[in-house]
Structures are given as structure tokens and as C-alpha cells.
Amino acid sequence: MNIREQGSGIRDQKNRFRWSVVSDRVRALGRSVALAAVCGLVLSACAAAQEAKPWEKIPVPPLHAFHPQQPQRIELKNGIVLFLQVDHELPFVSGSVLIPGGSRDEDAAKAGLVDLYGMAWRTSGSTTMSGDKMDDLLAEKAAHIETGGDVDSTAVSWNSLSKDSDQVFNLAMDLLFHPKFDEAKLNLAKQQEATGIVRRNDDEGEIAGREARKLIYGADSPYTRQPELSTIGPITVADLQAWHDRTIGGKLIVSVSGDFDPATMEAKLRSVFEKLPMAKPLPPRHDTFNGPTPGVYFINKDDVNQSNIQIVGLGTDRHNPDVPTLSVMNDVLGGGFASRLFQRIRTQLGLAYAVGGGYGFSWDHPGSFRVVVMTKSASTVDATKQAMDVLNGLTTTPFTETELKRAKDNILNSFLFRYDTKDKVLAERVRLEFYGYPADYLETYKAALEKVTVADLNAAAKKYIHTNKLAVLVVGNGSEIKPGLDALNMGAVHPIDITIPMPKHEEAEK
Numbered sequence: 001m002n003i004r005e006q007g008s009g010i011r012d013q014k015n016r017f018r019w020s021v022v023s024d025r026v027r028a029l030g031r032s033v034a035l036a037a038v039c040g041l042v043l044s045a046c047a048a049a050q051e052a053k054p055w056e057k058i059p060v061p062p063l064h065a066f067h068p069q070q071p072q073r074i075e076l077k078n079g080i081v082l083f084l085q086v087d088h089e090l091p092f093v094s095g096s097v098l099i100p101g102g103s104r105d106e107d108a109a110k111a112g113l114v115d116l117y118g119m120a121w122r123t124s125g126s127t128t129m130s131g132d133k134m135d136d137l138l139a140e141k142a143a144h145i146e147t148g149g150d151v152d153s154t155a156v157s158w159n160s161l162s163k164d165s166d167q168v169f170n171l172a173m174d175l176l177f178h179p180k181f182d183e184a185k186l187n188l189a190k191q192q193e194a195t196g197i198v199r200r201n202d203d204e205g206e207i208a209g210r211e212a213r214k215l216i217y218g219a220d221s222p223y224t225r226q227p228e229l230s231t232i233g234p235i236t237v238a239d240l241q242a243w244h245d246r247t248i249g250g251k252l253i254v255s256v257s258g259d260f261d262p263a264t265m266e267a268k269l270r271s272v273f274e275k276l277p278m279a280k281p282l283p284p285r286h287d288t289f290n291g292p293t294p295g296v297y298f299i300n301k302d303d304v305n306q307s308n309i310q311i312v313g314l315g316t317d318r319h320n321p322d323v324p325t326l327s328v329m330n331d332v333l334g335g336g337f338a339s340r341l342f343q344r345i346r347t348q349l350g351l352a353y354a355v356g357g358g359y360g361f362s363w364d365h366p367g368s369f370r371v372v373v374m375t376k377s378a379s380t381v382d383a384t385k386q387a388m389d390v391l392n393g394l395t396t397t398p399f400t401e402t403e404l405k406r407a408k409d410n411i412l413n414s415f416l417f418r419y420d421t422k423d424k425v426l427a428e429r430v431r432l433e434f435y436g437y438p439a440d441y442l443e444t445y446k447a448a449l450e451k452v453t454v455a456d457l458n459a460a461a462k463k464y465i466h467t468n469k470l471a472v473l474v475v476g477n478g479s480e481i482k483p484g485l486d487a488l489n490m491g492a493v494h495p496i497d498i499t500i501p502m503p504k505h506e507e508a509e510k
Helices: 003-052 112-126 131-140 162-177 182-198 204-217 237-247 262-273 324-334 341-349 377-396 400-417 424-435 441-450 454-464 505-507
Strands: 070-075 081-086 092-100 144-149 153-161 253-258 295-300 308-313 355-361 368-376 469-477 493-495
Touching: 003 081, 070 454, 081 262, 081 424, 092 131, 092 162, 092 424, 112 131, 112 144, 112 153, 112 182, 112 237, 131 144, 131 162, 144 162, 153 162, 162 262, 182 237, 204 295, 204 308, 204 368, 253 262, 262 355, 308 377, 324 341, 324 355, 324 377, 324 454, 341 355, 341 368, 341 377, 341 424, 368 377, 377 454, 377 505, 400 441, 400 454, 424 441
Parallel strands: 081 253, 295 469, 295 493
Antiparallel strands: 070 081, 092 153, 092 253, 144 153, 308 368, 308 469, 355 368
16 A cells, blocks of 8 residues: 555545544434433423323222122031031132130140140040051141141141042041040150240340230230240140140031032031030130330340331220221321331331331230331331321321222222132131121121221321320340430330240259
């Protein structure tokens, strides 16, 4: 290549470079203009949408009538109640026998008896088949038989394929009426229970929930009864058998659902339960519920960097006619992302990664009022103050129609998921029977929810929300909580000792 050609090539490269730069600038300018145009269009569209809000004009049809398929109820002459819920969708049959009497009825000196009973009952087996052999037989048939205990009841339940339902039912009935409690299985249950006892302080959430219940109901309440190593140690096979004999004569509630012929199943159940003596009701309870002593309570857990805050008080029971209104109020207070607690403490202030709560109602005794806030240690005091401020605001900041509508929609729409299967409806119907509520409780409860007004909410808040009657429990790392809990200005901070008591040497050896 000669010099002229080289020069020409250089000029061409420069020209190409210039045109490249110009072109890049033109393209950049074009993009800017285009982006500005697009932004203008978007802003115009947003402005138009804000003005028109066409989605608000979309008609929302009313909810379908709430008429869940109720199971067939049969009351025998001896007071035992049967429920049959036929469902041929799948070839399975499941059932349960609910027995009145639970941990609230056990001797406080043998706290944990019902837990051990529920575990050893199934694993021990019956007089005709050991628990181990029962395991093998059920495994071959992909079937299950389980036993367990709760605060107010014990139960045996079973499920199997339809073709095996007769055999599995007979095994369950043998276990129900002819248990043979085994010493080795009881000792195994004790070991499992003891493991749970010695590890009950591992998780701050479990600690907070347990100790909050004690503040609400009292440390010696049957509803906060706590197994200890010293209370489970003395429990014997004879104690388990005595408990079984004591409760099996109560008003049993037998429920069966699945793929079966109702007439055949009724006859089968009658042949087993109709010959039993008249059911004996449990004696009436006379529990007292005074609620917590107001103040601040603290449990130090120095292996965490967060605080579990529980603001607690005494709730009510479902016999209270204000329950539908309280349910709506709870949703406004702490029922979701749009609730007052969530919006203030998490969305606006970023003080918590979990917050919620409400005024609780149990079936046959007062529930608990509880607001739970989970926050980092440094924001413990601030988050607590904000939660208390939201609670006070329930009585000073009137509820709105928007809050009312959203809460109602949330609750009523949840019925779709709470009672979307026949098994769920059956379980709810058994629960109503157990606690003595009318069969149409769900329908009347839904109707009452729909009638709740803003005036009802404002009145309920003034009636039930009294922050001067609440206790504040904090489980967290005391060295990291700055400022300290005395900055809440609720009086002296009361430390709670959660040390697990160890049995005496002789008891431990035994």
C-alpha cells in the first residue's frame, strides 16, 4: 500500500469514527426522545387511569350461598353421637372417636399423663395384637391407626382404603375397648417426653407462647399445666389404664367419612356403640380467669439477636354475641398486610418482620388477647410503643367503611378454604357437637358477620380494648436491648425464671 492509499485509509477510518460518534449521539438522542415520549404516554395513561379507575367498575358478583354438605347425625339412646359423611370421590374411609377429658382434667402432680397416655396407647397395642404387630399389618395395607391427647379430649383415629376398611375398623375398635398398656412403651414415651422438657427453652417463640399463656391464665391454671421430669417419672401403666377406664364411659362422638354405604356403616357402628351403657357427662368446670397482672415481664435469652414481644390479656368465648364483630375488628387490627399493626409497624416504620394479633375467643373458656411483634433487639422498645399506640388508636381513631369491607371480604372469602372439603365440614360439625353449639352455627355466624357495621366496631373497641389491663412479655437478649425495657414507663420490669427443675437424685435414678 502506498502513502496516498494509507492516508486515504486513515481518513476513511476517521470519517467512519466521526459518523459512528454522530450516529451514536443520534441514536442516544433518539432513545431519549423515545423514552421521553414513552414516559409521557405512561404518565398520561396513569393519570387517565387514576381518574377513570376502570377496574373499580368491574362488577363483583356476590358470594355463593354458604350451605356446606352436613354429615348425617345419629344420636344413640345411650347419648353417644354418630356422624356419617359419605364421599365417593376417592376409595378411602377414615374415622375417629373423640373422648371427653384431657390434660386440664389430669392430676397436677402427674402433669403429662395425657401426653404419655396418647403415645403409649397406640404403641402398646391391644389384648389381641401388640403395637409392633399392628404396625406391620397396617404398613402392608397403607393404613393408619393413631391415638393422642389434647387439653380437653383424647381420641383414636383411623384411615384405610375402602376394601380394607372393615379390618382396620375392627383393629381400631379393639384398641379402643381393649388396650393393653406396655411398660416398655410407657418408658419410651417418657424418654420422648423428657427430651421435649429439657429442650423446651431452645426456641424463643415457644418460650414466649408458653409463658404468655401463664401470664394470661395463671401459672397454676389447668390450661397452662406443664409436664416436668418430676411429674412424668411416677406415672405408671396402672395410671394409664385408670385414665382410660375413667374417660371411655363419657359421651363419645364417632365420625366416619369416605367411600362407604351409609346404611351398612350405620349398622356397623350401632352394633359396636349401641350396647354401651349410658354415657356419663364430665362434671361441670369451675375455672377462674382473672387475666394478667399489668406490667412488663422479661425473659433473657442471650443466644439471640431479636426480641419476641407479646402484649397479652384475657379474651372471651364463642358464646359471646359480640364474637362476629370482634372477628372483623381482629382483621382490621392485625389480620394481614393491610391491617393497622402491619401498616404502621412494618410497612411505614420497618420495625418488625412479623406482627399481628387480635382478641381471641375459645369454644368453652375465654381465649387470649394477644399482639405479637418480632423485631431486632435494638428496636424492642420502639416497636412495643408503636404496637401499644395502635391498640390505643382502636378507641380513638374511628374505623372506616373501607376497613370494614376489606375485613369482611377477607373473613367471608376464607370460608372457601376452611370448609372446602367434606372432611373439613365434618371436623367442624364434630367440634360444634363436642362443645354444645347448634348445628347451624356456621351459617348463623356467617350471617352475623355480614351484618357488622362501623358503629359496631367502634363500640366493640371501646368495650374490649383496655391497654391498662394488658401485660407485655419480652423474650430477648437483654444486653442488646437499648434502651432498656424500663423506657416503656410501665413500672418495674419483672424477670421470669424459666429454669427447668431437675428431680431429686432418688427420683432421677428411679
